[in-house]
Amino acid sequence: MxxxxxxxxxxxxxxxVLIVGGALIRTALLNWVCGPVSVVAVLMIFTRDRRx
Amino acid sequence: MSxxxxxxxxxxxxxxVKVKASYVALLFGCLLPDFFTKLPVYGLxxxxxxxxxxxxxxxxxxxxPGVGPTHSLLMAFVASLLALGIWKxxxxxxxxxxxxxxxxxxxxxxxVGTMIxxxxxxxxxxxxxxxxxxxxxxxxxxxxxxxxxGGVWDVFWFFVVLTGASVLSRRYxxxxxxxxxxxxxxxxQRTFGMxxxxxxxxxxxxxxxxxxxxxxxFAWARLLNPxxxxxxxxxxxxxxxxxxKVSYPFPGWGTFALHTVIGVVGWTIxxxxxxxxxGRRLWDRAAAxxxxxxxxxxxxxxxxxxxxxx
Numbered sequence: 337m338x339x340x341x342x343x344x345x346x347x348x349x350x351x352x353v354l355i356v357g358g359a360l361i362r363t364a365l366l367n368w369v370c371g372p373v374s375v376v377a378v379l380m381i382f383t384r385d386r387r388x
Numbered sequence: 389m390s391x392x393x394x395x396x397x398x399x400x401x402x403x404x405v406k407v408k409a410s411y412v413a414l415l416f417g418c419l420l421p422d423f424f425t426k427l428p429v430y431g432l433x434x435x436x437x438x439x440x441x442x443x444x445x446x447x448x449x450x451x452x453p454g455v456g457p458t459h460s461l462l463m464a465f466v467a468s469l470l471a472l473g474i475w476k477x478x479x480x481x482x483x484x485x486x487x488x489x490x491x492x493x494x495x496x497x498x499x500v501g502t503m504i505x506x507x508x509x510x511x512x513x514x515x516x517x518x519x520x521x522x523x524x525x526x527x528x529x530x531x532x533x534x535x536x537x538g539g540v541w542d543v544f545w546f547f548v549v550l551t552g553a554s555v556l557s558r559r560y561x562x563x564x565x566x567x568x569x570x571x572x573x574x575x576x577q578r579t580f581g582m583x584x585x586x587x588x589x590x591x592x593x594x595x596x597x598x599x600x601x602x603x604x605x606f607a608w609a610r611l612l613n614p615x616x617x618x619x620x621x622x623x624x625x626x627x628x629x630x631x632x633k634v635s636y637p638f639p640g641w642g643t644f645a646l647h648t649v650i651g652v653v654g655w656t657i658x659x660x661x662x663x664x665x666x667g668r669r670l671w672d673r674a675a676a677x678x679x680x681x682x683x684x685x686x687x688x689x690x691x692x693x694x695x696x697x698x
Contacts (some may be wrong), residue, residue, distance in 0.1 A: 343585050351600055358604025372593035379589035380582065
């Protein structure tokens with residue numbers, strides 16, 4: 337999978353985490369600091385260099 | 389108060405501010421008035437325990453006595469001067485000034501409004517577009533906000549960002565956002581070991597969060613809220629009608645005009661004096677510091693390859 341595809345998948349997952357976590361679980365943990373940080377964390381996981 | 393507008397407006401400001409401004413500072417400014425003040429508004433709940441809860445949330449959040457002065461132009465001015473004094477960074481000064489001012493003005497649209505000209509007047513400025521309802525708790529506030537023009541306000545900012553969607557592109561990030569504040573992005577990359585994809589995601593994160601917040605809370609308010617049958621959509625000015633709206637009483641046009649004149653005059657004199665006594669000196673010092681840093685004489689030179697895709 338190319339980096340661009342992994343990035344796209346990462347963004348889709350981040351959106352799902354925020355919407356499902358926000359609407360269904362309604363966790364206060366997804367606040368305006370932790371919510372955006374979760375986007376970065378998901379992208380870091382999806383785009384990490386696996387050759388290392 | 390706004391639920392997603394503050395996050396979204398930072399991208400609009402980044403696009404339209406015609407002077408060099410740090411995006412990180414713009415975002416920080418857009419969030420700053422609520423940064424240390426929001427928690428007691430809804431309270432911290434651990435099990436059945438309610439901790440750090442303001443007795444009258446709207447008075448605490450926007451009033452005086454309270455932390456209402458965080459939502460004033462003075463806060464924006466002081467924060468921008470502090471950025472000049474502490475970080476010697478003009479892009480941070482501009483970013484904080486613009487971002488914090490935007491937050492102060494955006495919050496004038498709910499029924500409580502903000503004390504724009506504090507401390508010269510404690511007059512609240514409000515357009516009363518939607519009901520301030522934080523006293524109903526987090527869920528009550530969400531239900532009221534996303535059943536009123538407040539939700540429309542968030543959607544409006546979402547589409548304003550999308551009309552200039554290039555602001556979210558990788559190219560814009562690499563060619564404008566990073567060069568405006570290379571130090572901050574280099575620090576992020578260095579400290580958290582971010583690759584370029586994660587760094588770009590960090591820039592886009594508050595847009596994604598804001599957009600998802602609109603969808604998630606609107607979905608909850610309209611589809612999952614147990615009281616959705618009675619807590620219906622009401623797009624009338626100052627709505628929704630079914631929530632207990634809080635606001636400060638209007639003092640009458642004469643008093644309002646007098647307070648405004650006092651506020652504008654006091655504010656103008658303060659800004660002129662503040663600039664002449666501190667601002668100009670700090671600005672010139674920051675300019676000299678930036679030149680030295682660019683030449684590599686400073687403690688840390690800008691990382692020119694930050695965020696650029698290989």
